[in-house]
Amino acid sequence: MKRWPLIPTIFVAGAMLVMIGLGIWQLRRMDEKNALLAEYAAAATKPPIAWPxxxxxxxAPLFRRATGFCTEVTGWSASAGRNAKGEAGWAHIAACRTGGAEGPGMQVDMGWSRDAANPAWTGGEVTGIVAPDTRHIIRLISQTPAPGLEPSQPPAMDDIPNNHLAYAVQWFFFAAVAGVIYALALRRRKQAPGADAQR
Incomplete structure (x- = not known):
C-alpha cells in the first residue's frame, strides 16, 4: 500500500485554504462595496457640503453636492471626457487654491469642449457634484461651466468598480482546480507500477 505523500499534501491543502480564504474575503468586500454604493446612491438626496x-x-464624499471657493487657478489640465449629451471631447480641470493654510486645494472640472485649449476662468465660488479622481482622490464637477464651455458629464455609479463577486468566483475556481489536479496526480501515482520500489 502506497504511503500518503505528506509534504505535498500539506502544501496543496495550504494553498487551497489560502485561495478559499481569499474568495471569502472578496465576498465580504462585495458586501462592503454594495453598502457603499447604496450610500452613494442616497447622496443625491442629502444637503450640500463644504468642500473638504x-x-x-x-x-470620500462621492456623489454629494458640494460648494467650494477657488481663490486662484494655479494650473489647467485637459483630459478625455464627455459632455452632458455623452459626446467625446475634453474636460477642463482647474487646480485651485482654496485659501486654506494647509491642504491640497481643489480640483474643479469647469466644463467640456472639443478644443483642449484652457478656458479664461480665473476662479470664484463653484457648486457641483463630487466625483472620484485617481490622483487627487476627488474633484468637483461644476454645475455651471466656465464661459465658452459646456457642462461636463456628471459622475455615474458605473464609475465605481464592483468586481468582488467575480474575483471570489475565480479564487474558488482556482482552489477547486488545484484540488482536482492533485487528486489526479495521486491517482496516477497510485496506478504507476514500481512507484514504491523507486523510493
Missing part, C-alpha cells in the same frame, strides 16, 4: 480641506480616501 483635506479629502480622505476611505471617507
Amino acid at each position: 480641506a483635506v479629502p480622505v480616501k476611505h471617507d
Whole structure:
C-alpha cells in the first residue's frame, strides 16, 4: 500500500485554504462595496457640503453636492471626457487654491469642449457634484461651466468598480482546480507500477 505523500499534501491543502480564504474575503468586500454604493446612491438626496480641506480616501464624499471657493487657478489640465449629451471631447480641470493654510486645494472640472485649449476662468465660488479622481482622490464637477464651455458629464455609479463577486468566483475556481489536479496526480501515482520500489 502506497504511503500518503505528506509534504505535498500539506502544501496543496495550504494553498487551497489560502485561495478559499481569499474568495471569502472578496465576498465580504462585495458586501462592503454594495453598502457603499447604496450610500452613494442616497447622496443625491442629502444637503450640500463644504468642500473638504483635506479629502480622505476611505471617507470620500462621492456623489454629494458640494460648494467650494477657488481663490486662484494655479494650473489647467485637459483630459478625455464627455459632455452632458455623452459626446467625446475634453474636460477642463482647474487646480485651485482654496485659501486654506494647509491642504491640497481643489480640483474643479469647469466644463467640456472639443478644443483642449484652457478656458479664461480665473476662479470664484463653484457648486457641483463630487466625483472620484485617481490622483487627487476627488474633484468637483461644476454645475455651471466656465464661459465658452459646456457642462461636463456628471459622475455615474458605473464609475465605481464592483468586481468582488467575480474575483471570489475565480479564487474558488482556482482552489477547486488545484484540488482536482492533485487528486489526479495521486491517482496516477497510485496506478504507476514500481512507484514504491523507486523510493
